[in-house]
Amino acid sequence: MLTRTPTMAGLRAMAWLAALSAGAACAQSPAEFYRSKTVKIMIAGAPGAAYDFVGRVLANHIGKYIPGNPAVAVENVPGAASLVLLNNTYQRYARDGTVFSLPLNGVVLEPRLKVLSREGGAVSFDLSKMEFVGTPTQQPQILWVYHKTPFHSVADLVAQKSIMGSTAPGGDNTVLPVLSNAFLGTKMEVVTGYPAVSNIFMASETGEVHGGTVNYSSLAGKADWVAENKARVLLQFGVERIAELQKVPTAVELARNEVGKHALRTYALKYKTTYPFILPPGVPADRVATLRKAFMDTMKDEKFIEDSRRIGVDVNPLDGAEIAKIMNEIDAAPVDAIESLKKILN
Numbered sequence: 001m002l003t004r005t006p007t008m009a010g011l012r013a014m015a016w017l018a019a020l021s022a023g024a025a026c027a028q029s030p031a032e033f034y035r036s037k038t039v040k041i042m043i044a045g046a047p048g049a050a051y052d053f054v055g056r057v058l059a060n061h062i063g064k065y066i067p068g069n070p071a072v073a074v075e076n077v078p079g080a081a082s083l084v085l086l087n088n089t090y091q092r093y094a095r096d097g098t099v100f101s102l103p104l105n106g107v108v109l110e111p112r113l114k115v116l117s118r119e120g121g122a123v124s125f126d127l128s129k130m131e132f133v134g135t136p137t138q139q140p141q142i143l144w145v146y147h148k149t150p151f152h153s154v155a156d157l158v159a160q161k162s163i164m165g166s167t168a169p170g171g172d173n174t175v176l177p178v179l180s181n182a183f184l185g186t187k188m189e190v191v192t193g194y195p196a197v198s199n200i201f202m203a204s205e206t207g208e209v210h211g212g213t214v215n216y217s218s219l220a221g222k223a224d225w226v227a228e229n230k231a232r233v234l235l236q237f238g239v240e241r242i243a244e245l246q247k248v249p250t251a252v253e254l255a256r257n258e259v260g261k262h263a264l265r266t267y268a269l270k271y272k273t274t275y276p277f278i279l280p281p282g283v284p285a286d287r288v289a290t291l292r293k294a295f296m297d298t299m300k301d302e303k304f305i306e307d308s309r310r311i312g313v314d315v316n317p318l319d320g321a322e323i324a325k326i327m328n329e330i331d332a333a334p335v336d337a338i339e340s341l342k343k344i345l346n
Helices: 008-027 030-034 050-065 080-091 105-113 154-159 172-184 197-205 216-220 223-228 258-273 285-298 302-310 320-331 335-345
Strands: 038-043 071-076 099-102 131-135 141-146 162-165 188-191 211-215 231-236 277-279
Touching: 030 285, 038 050, 038 080, 050 071, 050 099, 050 285, 050 302, 080 099, 080 105, 105 258, 105 320, 105 335, 131 258, 131 285, 131 320, 141 172, 141 197, 141 216, 154 172, 154 231, 162 172, 162 197, 172 188, 172 211, 172 258, 172 335, 197 211, 211 216, 216 223, 216 231, 258 320, 258 335, 277 285, 285 320
Parallel strands: 038 071, 038 099, 162 188, 162 211
Antiparallel strands: 099 277, 131 277, 141 211, 141 231
16 A cells, blocks of 8 residues: 655645634634533532532533533542542543533642642642632531530530541541641540441430531531521631621631631631632633633522522532632642641641
8 A cells, every 4th residue: 555755845734724723713702612512520529429419400500501502411530539530630631611620629728738649649730720610609617516415615625525426537527626626725536437427417416426527508407406406516617707607616716826827717718619610721711711601600590599409508609710819828828837737637
């Protein structure tokens, strides 16, 4: 079979055609680009987990707000606390605005704390080169105790030992009591291994544990407990007090020194980005803007709000630009506070 080596003129023509094709693609309006496309939302959580529910609710509604009304599909990419998803998002997924991802919210702290790399994972992404789309809510964690326990304030948790339930060593229901012990002087012992938060609730009823930490919405969603005042909320871990808990102090307020205040505030910033949807690097700016607008328009959709409440999420969004500001604040956190967090989290 005869083969021919392209001439220099032929190579130039091929390069010119490729450039022309790329230019034509860039010249497309967002509606022209997205028409007949399928947008994929890649989710770090396993099917049936909270992140999965949030990603699927968004997928059910955002398509009608993206110009061209593309189809929207969901894929689950669990593994290594979002590391698998983030590496794929940075290295493998399309950079044309047809794919965006939902990693765990701890990712916003990764540039400073290096938790994923410290645990032995191969970190192959640069968060500063990726774009945030937004988060549908801001959910701080709270510390609660069962109403029959002798604990009525944080001072009680400082004065005597308490036992808190946890699902896993690396989860926030382990980390937050440990941070409280370090920076507030509490004496919380953590018992890990409960399959789910619901099991911790049951364990507190039997006296096996005194309480635990959880998203505020998860506790507020226990209608029987709310009606009968079965839980006391003693502490919250957001940057500021939330409207429903104005009498409950934040851990930041109660920290014993400035290092502790800065450390707790930095860690709390991730709760302002509870479900951070993120784009690969290199997505054209007009498509980033299109997806951010579509996201925020979805946040106003009454059916989306209703579906979100059904899964325990009160819509309280931040757009991608606001999350970028939070990243800047994390980047500016004092070195001594970051080193304290690293030491404790390790």
